[in-house]
Amino acid sequence: MSVSIENGGATARRPHYKWELLALLFCAFFFHQGDRAIFGVVLSAIKTDLGLSDSQLGLVGTVLFVTLALMMPVAGYLGDVWNRKKIIIGSLVFWSVATMLTGMAGGLAALIAFRSIATAGGESFYAPAAYPLLAAHHTRTRALALSVHQSSLYLGVMVSGFLGGFIAERWGWRSAFYVFGGGGIVLGLVLMWRLLDTPVAISNPATGTCDSAWQALGVVFRSPTALLLTTGFTAIVFVNNAYVVWAPVFLQERFHLSLTKAGGYAMFYHHLAALLGILFGGWLSDRVAVARPVFRPQMMAAAMLMGAPVIFLMGRADTLVVACATMAGFGLFRGLYESNTHAALFEVIAPRHQASAVGTTVMLAFLVGSLSPWLLGRVRESHPAGQGLGYGFSALSGAYMLGGIAVTMAVLFTFNRDRCPEKTASAPPTHP
Numbered sequence: 252m253s254v255s256i257e258n259g260g261a262t263a264r265r266p267h268y269k270w271e272l273l274a275l276l277f278c279a280f281f282f283h284q285g286d287r288a289i290f291g292v293v294l295s296a297i298k299t300d301l302g303l304s305d306s307q308l309g310l311v312g313t314v315l316f317v318t319l320a321l322m323m324p325v326a327g328y329l330g331d332v333w334n335r336k337k338i339i340i341g342s343l344v345f346w347s348v349a350t351m352l353t354g355m356a357g358g359l360a361a362l363i364a365f366r367s368i369a370t371a372g373g374e375s376f377y378a379p380a381a382y383p384l385l386a387a388h389h390t391r392t393r394a395l396a397l398s399v400h401q402s403s404l405y406l407g408v409m410v411s412g413f414l415g416g417f418i419a420e421r422w423g424w425r426s427a428f429y430v431f432g433g434g435g436i437v438l439g440l441v442l443m444w445r446l447l448d449t450p451v452a453i454s455n456p457a458t459g460t461c462d463s464a465w466q467a468l469g470v471v472f473r474s475p476t477a478l479l480l481t482t483g484f485t486a487i488v489f490v491n492n493a494y495v496v497w498a499p500v501f502l503q504e505r506f507h508l509s510l511t512k513a514g515g516y517a518m519f520y521h522h523l524a525a526l527l528g529i530l531f532g533g534w535l536s537d538r539v540a541v542a543r544p545v546f547r548p549q550m551m552a553a554a555m556l557m558g559a560p561v562i563f564l565m566g567r568a569d570t571l572v573v574a575c576a577t578m579a580g581f582g583l584f585r586g587l588y589e590s591n592t593h594a595a596l597f598e599v600i601a602p603r604h605q606a607s608a609v610g611t612t613v614m615l616a617f618l619v620g621s622l623s624p625w626l627l628g629r630v631r632e633s634h635p636a637g638q639g640l641g642y643g644f645s646a647l648s649g650a651y652m653l654g655g656i657a658v659t660m661a662v663l664f665t666f667n668r669d670r671c672p673e674k675t676a677s678a679p680p681t682h683p
Contacts, residue, residue: 268447269388273396275442276381277403279343282435283377285407286350287315289415289431290366291496292514293424295503297362300424307359309628312496314367316621320614322375327610328464330379331603336446338380340439346373347435354428378613382593383605394540394547394594398533401589405522405529405582408495413519416499416511467607471615476548476599476669479661481612483551484592486654487585488620490562490647494521496624497631498578501640506571520575521582528554528586536591544670547595548662551588555655558584559648566645599669623647 290297290312298308330338349369356362382397389396411431418427471477498521503513532550539546558581565577593609600608630646631639 269396271445272388272447273385273399275446276339276385277400278438279339279377279442280381280400280403281407281410282343282347282431282438283374283407284404285411285415286346286370286428286431286435287374288408288411288495288518289427290353291499292411292415292518293419293427293510294496294500295510296419296424301356301358301362303359305628305632306625309496309625311359311362311367312492312624313621314363315371316492316617316624318368318371319375320617320621322372323379323610323614323617324468324607325610326376327379327607327614328467329376330383330606330610331467333380335380335384336442338376339384340442340446342373342376342380343435343442344373344439346370346377347432347439349373349432350428350435351432354425354432375613379606379610382609383597383602386593386597386605387602392537393597394537394591395533397593398529398590401592402526402529402586405526405586408518409522409526411514411518413511413515416509416514420509420511464607467604468611470600470604471608471611474599474669475665476661477596477608477612479657479665480548480551480596480599481615482657483555483588483654484612485616485619486555486650486657487588487592488616489623489650491585492617492620493623493627493643493647494581497627497640497643500631501644502571502574505568505637505641506574508571516571516575517578521578521585524579524582525586525589528583529590530586532587532590533594536594540594544598545662545666547591547598548658548666551591551595552655552658552662554584554587555651555658558588559651559655561648562651563645563648566641566643566647568641599666599671601671 294308297303298305326338346369349365349372352365353362353370356365381400385396385400386393411427415427415431418430471481494517498517499510499514502508502517503510506513508516532554536547536550561577561580561584565574565581568574568577596608596612597605627640627643630643633639634642
């Protein structure tokens with residue numbers, strides 16, 4: 252099995268490279284999520300400037316997530332067989348350029364072309380290459396490293412909430428896309444300099460040859476646990492996609508807030524709590540899962556089942572304090588779940604197929620999750636002002652309940668049987 256860390260000599264000369272790698276990918280994922288989140292923050296300004304309807308704006312988000320989903324299987328397989336450094340840098344630069352072009356859009360067609368198709372096409376290649384690369388370098392600190400990396404999602408969204416709204420109010424919504432896109436391009440130049448080459452060739456230990464794309468991408472469907480975890484992840488994505496697009500508008504119309512305050516409150520409280528949850532969850536699961544690996548999906552199931560009623564209350568909140576408190580509670584449970592999203596999946600997937608598994612899982616989750624922004628846009632249009640989004644968010648609690656039940660089924664019936672101990676065969680970097 253080819254599951255080694257490449258460039259052993261280079262990593263020996265940089266004994267702390269696995270932490271530098273984490274820092275570099277943390278910054279890349281910051282822009283990955285920040286670029287995506289600013290669309291929701293400046294949604295009202297785009298609607299007014301371009302004269303679009305709510306369902307049209309929801310369609311932009313839906314097409315983005317569908318594009319991500321359709322590209323993921325390709326990105327997943329290539330993440331197992333191509334140079335991961337080149338994939339990560341190429342992905343970062345491509346989506347950053349597309350983000351800048353979004354600022355030049357003059358109508359719905361251009362928004363879909365630049366925001367939905369081009370940006371998503373670039374973003375789709377990042378995760379399948381980045382997560383297995385981090386997992387290969389972090390064996391004993393796997394959940395912690397993946398959690399720290401995931402926490403950049405929350406930081407990116409929090410920063411975009413305030414900074415994106417601030418820029419939009421002073422220099423127009425287009426400037427927000429220029430700033431975030433330009434920052435990603437600069438980071439791409441830094442990664443060209445510091446990231447080590449990481450060519451990867453997957454092989455079947457029985458035959459010594461590379462698995463076909465069909466064999467690699469089908470690995471999730473051959474594992475009942477992976478399918479149940481994918482169901483839980485789909486519920487997470489379904490709710491998250493709707494939240495990042497419509498939460499600022501929900502606060503703005505219900506509590507009559509400015510663009511900056513609505514975007515800032517919606518993104519800050521939720522993602523700060525999620526940041527705390529994911530860091531604590533990653534640290535705790537690494538400590539407990541050494542002796543009891545099933546603890547990872549147990550934490551995920553509990554987080555979803557406890558998060559469901561909080562999401563319901565968020566949609567019914569009648570004061571700003573209650574709304575922000577429930578957004579934070581929702582974020583805390585989301586963070587606890589996401590601290591093990593990939594660490595739990597990698598427990599039941601062999602290392603040579605991990606990028607392909609990430610690609611397949613994300614594809615399935617985003618195909619379903621792509622519908623939620625459009626659905627909430629339709630609900631908003633069909634109800635009196637200030638009520639539709641509240642009903643829509645409360646209804647999303649049902650998705651969390653279904654996801655929590657699916658992961659509970661994995662804990663009770665399939666996880667121990669499907670677990671793949673050989674995943675730990677990946678060798679850590681050789682340090683002096």
